[in-house]
Amino acid sequence: MHFNLSEVQEKEIMPGYHGKMIHSDHITIAYWKADKGAKVPEHSHLNEQIMQVLEGSFEFTVNGVTGIYGPNEVVVIPPYAKHSGKALTTCKLMDVFSPAREEYK
Amino acid sequence: MHFNLSEVQEKEIMPGYHGKMIHSDHITIAYWKADKGAKVPEHSHLNEQIMQVLEGSFEFTVNGVTGIYGPNEVVVIPPYAKHSGKALTTCKLMDVFSPAREEYK
Numbered sequence: 001m002h003f004n005l006s007e008v009q010e011k012e013i014m015p016g017y018h019g020k021m022i023h024s025d026h027i028t029i030a031y032w033k034a035d036k037g038a039k040v041p042e043h044s045h046l047n048e049q050i051m052q053v054l055e056g057s058f059e060f061t062v063n064g065v066t067g068i069y070g071p072n073e074v075v076v077i078p079p080y081a082k083h084s085g086k087a088l089t090t091c092k093l094m095d096v097f098s099p100a101r102e103e104y105k
Numbered sequence: 106m107h108f109n110l111s112e113v114q115e116k117e118i119m120p121g122y123h124g125k126m127i128h129s130d131h132i133t134i135a136y137w138k139a140d141k142g143a144k145v146p147e148h149s150h151l152n153e154q155i156m157q158v159l160e161g162s163f164e165f166t167v168n169g170v171t172g173i174y175g176p177n178e179v180v181v182i183p184p185y186a187k188h189s190g191k192a193l194t195t196c197k198l199m200d201v202f203s204p205a206r207e208e209y210k
Contacts, residue, residue, distance in 0.1 A: 001180070001181040002172065002174075002178065002179070002180050002181075003178070003179045003180075003181075004177055004178050004179075005177040005178070005179060022155060022179050022181075024153055024155055024181045024183075025153060025183070026153045026203045027132070027153060027155055027201055027203050029155060029157075029179075029201060048129055048130060048131045048132060050127060050129055050132055050134060052134075067107065069107075072109055072110040072111050073107065073108070073109050073110070074107070074108045074109075074110060074127050074134075075106070075107050075108075076106040076107075076108075076127070076129045078129075078130070096132055096134060096201050098131045098132050098203035098204075
């Protein structure tokens with residue numbers, strides 16, 4: 001199974017968050033472009049998540065601890081951990097989830 | 106849990122494949138720099154894998170089907186599928202595995 005990300009359709013999953021999703025049986029990868037100022041409201045899910053900032057500056061709160069992350073920074077979000085975020089600049093982000101994120105299919 | 110990839114130590118897991126690994130409970134992400142010409146011998150593993158080419162040109166064979174992949178291209182490798190590869194140029198690659206790749210810890 002092979003994808004070219006330039007041909008994967010973008011979905012605006014939340015206001016200001018434009019994502020391209022790759023799903024396999026056990027993994028979802030979401031490649032996001034986030035508009036400056038766009039917020040992810042606090043939420044949680046059973047899926048383990050690893051978030052990487054590819055470009056820009058992203059404020060991210062996990063279990064009440066807030067950090068500001070830039071390129072090369074990676075945050076692990078355990079299953080059911082409450083987390084929220086805000087794009088301080090336009091951002092490119094990548095999220096990896098396991099199990100696959102059914103709501104994004 | 107937070108990592109800066111610039112501070113993660115690189116390991117030469119196979120000749121010519123220099124990887125930085127991020128492990129969570131259920132996911133491993135491997136960020137590779139591959140030397141031009143370096144080969145991954147055919148192998149398989151229980152972990153599902155998603156491979157993305159970040160830079161360069163990578164020849165990749167999965168279950169006997171060979172393709173040449175470049176930036177933005179993503180290949181899904183099912184559990185136990187036989188696969189092998191060759192960096193046709195110096196490459197940057199990313200692999201995502203679930204379950205986590207115990208041999209890379």
